[in-house]
Amino acid sequence: MKKTIGIWRSWALVAGMMIGSGILTMPALLAPYGSYSFLGWAVTGFGAICLALTYSFLSSRKPGLGGPYFYVQEAFGSKWAAIVAWGYWISLVASVAALALSFTGYSKTYLPFLDNNSLYSAAFAIGIIILFTAINIRGMREASTVQLVTTVIKIIPLVFLGVAGIMFGEVQEIPAVNPNNNSFFHMIAGLCLLIMFAFIGVESATLPSEDTIDPKKTIPRASILGTLTAIIVYMVAMFGLMSIIPLAELQHSTSPFADAAQILIGNSGAIIITIGALFAISGTLNVCIMITGTIMLAGARDGMFPKYFSQQNAQGTPIRALIFSSMLGIIFLLFSNSESLLSSYEYLLIIATFAVVIVYLGTGLASIKLQWQDHKQGQKINIIQLIIALLATLFSVLAIIGTWVVYQ
Numbered sequence: 166m167k168k169t170i171g172i173w174r175s176w177a178l179v180a181g182m183m184i185g186s187g188i189l190t191m192p193a194l195l196a197p198y199g200s201y202s203f204l205g206w207a208v209t210g211f212g213a214i215c216l217a218l219t220y221s222f223l224s225s226r227k228p229g230l231g232g233p234y235f236y237v238q239e240a241f242g243s244k245w246a247a248i249v250a251w252g253y254w255i256s257l258v259a260s261v262a263a264l265a266l267s268f269t270g271y272s273k274t275y276l277p278f279l280d281n282n283s284l285y286s287a288a289f290a291i292g293i294i295i296l297f298t299a300i301n302i303r304g305m306r307e308a309s310t311v312q313l314v315t316t317v318i319k320i321i322p323l324v325f326l327g328v329a330g331i332m333f334g335e336v337q338e339i340p341a342v343n344p345n346n347n348s349f350f351h352m353i354a355g356l357c358l359l360i361m362f363a364f365i366g367v368e369s370a371t372l373p374s375e376d377t378i379d380p381k382k383t384i385p386r387a388s389i390l391g392t393l394t395a396i397i398v399y400m401v402a403m404f405g406l407m408s409i410i411p412l413a414e415l416q417h418s419t420s421p422f423a424d425a426a427q428i429l430i431g432n433s434g435a436i437i438i439t440i441g442a443l444f445a446i447s448g449t450l451n452v453c454i455m456i457t458g459t460i461m462l463a464g465a466r467d468g469m470f471p472k473y474f475s476q477q478n479a480q481g482t483p484i485r486a487l488i489f490s491s492m493l494g495i496i497f498l499l500f501s502n503s504e505s506l507l508s509s510y511e512y513l514l515i516i517a518t519f520a521v522v523i524v525y526l527g528t529g530l531a532s533i534k535l536q537w538q539d540h541k542q543g544q545k546i547n548i549i550q551l552i553i554a555l556l557a558t559l560f561s562v563l564a565i566i567g568t569w570v571v572y573q
Contacts, residue, residue, distance in 0.1 A: 170377045172387055174313050175370045179217075179391025181316035181448040182366025182456075188323065188399050188445075192406055192422075194359055196415040197344040198352075205356030206403065210396045212357070212560030213364040216525055217392040219532045219557045221385035222550050224371050226535065228380035232371030233528045234463060240531035240538075243467065249527045250464040254490070256520035257457045260365065261494035263513035264450040265290035271420045271442045274435065291495050297451050298491040301458065302482055315448030320394070322441030323402045326422055329429055330405025351566070358567030362518045363399065367392055368528070369452060372459045376481075454491060461486035515568070522564040529558030 170178075195202035220232070229235035233253060238246030269290045273279045279286050300311055343352050370377070370387040377383050402422070409425040410418070418424050422442055426434035462483035465475035474486040497513065532554035540546045 170383070172383050174310075175377060175383050175387035176391045176394070177313040177316040177448075178369040178372075178452050179366055179387055180394040181313075181319070182369045182452045183364055183391065183395035184316070184319055184323070184398055184445055184449070188363055188402055191359065191363055192403065192415055193418050195356070196412045198356060199412060201343065201352065202356065202360075203403070205353060205360050206399060208353060208560075208563075209357050209360040209364060210399070212361075212557065212564070213367050213392055213396070214389075215553050215557040215560060216364075216367045216528070217388045218550070218553045219529060220368050220371050220388045222554075223528070223532055223535070224384035224388070225381050226539075228371065228377070228384055232368050232460075233524045233531075234460060234469070235371075236531045236535070237527045238467070240534040241527075243469070245527065246467075247464075247469045249524050250460060250469045252520045253524045254457060254460050254464070254470075256365070256517045256524065257453055257460065258490055258494045259497055259513050259517035259520065260362075260453050261294060261450065261457065261491065262290075262498035263362075263517060264446055264453060265293045265494070265498055266513065268293050268443060268446045268450065271423065271439055271446065274420065274423055274439045287499060290498055293447075293450070294454075294491050294494055294498075297447065297454050298487055300451065301455050301487055302478075302484055303480065311448070311451050315444045315451065319441055319445030319448055320398055322438050323398055323422070323445070326426055326429070326438055327398075327401035327403070327405030330408040330425060331401070333429060354563050354567035356567070357560070357564045358515070358518055358522070361522060361564050364392075364395065365517065365521050366395075366449070366452070368524075369456065372456050372463075454487065457490035457494075458483040458487040461490060519565070519568045522561050526558060526561035526565065529554050529561055533558065 195205070198205065223236045227239070229239075234246055234250040237249045266286070269279060269286050272289065276289070279289055343349075345352070345355075347355065367388065370384045370391065406421060406425050407415070409428055410421060414424075415421055420439065420442065423435045423439045426438035430437075461470050461474045462477070464470040465472055465483075465486070470486075474483065474489065476483070476485050478484045497516075533551065536546055536551055536554065
């Protein structure tokens with residue numbers, strides 16, 4: 166089978182997975198923290214870079230289908246790999262449901278009948294999941310092409326609005342707020358858990374290694390370039406947004422960037438940003454559905470998932486895995502659906518993020534273990550790479566602690 170994923174399609178998997186509903190909906194969740202949210206972005210961004218560098222090392226050492234699952238299996242064996250495979254898959258399924266809800270929230274600009282009607286919102290979100298599942302069933306080439314196009318389109322309006330907000334918005338003093346009166350450490354841990362959802366995808370380039378051209382070079386470069394792209398876009402967009410919308414209003418908005426564009430430019434600006442937001446979310450949803458199939462295919466080959474899901478069609482698509490994953494995503498969506506779209510989104514976000522930081526913890530530990538194994542076989546340890554793996558591991562622990570903070 167001909168490989169179809171080069172450096173830019175691989176970059177689009179990483180940047181496109183990250184730059185989606187996280188940056189578009191999360192400002193409302195972080196507004197209660199005021200300027201502390203920027204500190205949370207800085208800590209989480211640093212952790213994401215450490216993870217990207219860790220994945221770069223692992224993929225350049227030995228790429229394999231399934232990404233994090235493959236590395237954990239190589240380091241610790243099938244038992245721990247199974248935990249990672251299932252945890253990662255669950256995080257992706259929950260993300261599919263959250264992304265569909267976020268897409269629905271931004272669609273309200275054009276489809277007002279979705280507003281305050283949970284039944285219509287759920288039906289619309291289900292239709293979006295089915296649409297992108299069908300795109301992925303057609304094959305990796307089609308799915309990766311959609312990903313590249315949506316990634317390029319989504320970045321332009323976010324950067325434009327961020328720069329416009331910085332230039333023309335009124336930069337007010339943003340207070341530092343600890344809304345739940347937690348200790349400083351626990352507050353940062355909780356912020357890291359919430360913000361980490363916007364960085365899920367740092368591992369995306371490692372997953373379809375069988376379809377990647379020259380994976381030992383392409384995957385590391387795409388992982389780092391995609392993560393840096395996301396961080397730059399996030400910081401510019403967030404600062405510009407908080408320069409336009411007061412925090413008291415921001416925390417109640419389900420489509421904050423569209424609201425900001427309405428203030429700056431009027432109806433035409435809101436329309437442009439809303440279209441860009443829909444492209445952003447759809448790109449993330451597309452790659453998320455793609456990866457649910459990839460991780461199930463890799464796990465089914467090794468007995469982590471039922472062999473039933475290892476079947477591929479003529480285009481190499483794991484069709485059974487894709488359909489089953491999307492069906493479960495729809496079930497997640499229906500169980501979480503409530504009168505408040507934002508609260509449903511936050512609930513799914515926490516499930517997805519907690520599950521994936523367990524995967525990132527496993528990746529950091531796998532990197533440490535594999536470097537030690539290489540050392541015992543006579544290879545010299547790269548101290549910088551070892552420190553990066555340790556930092557990635559510690560960051561994952563911090564985000565896991567954040568789960569307890571958020572739920573207490």
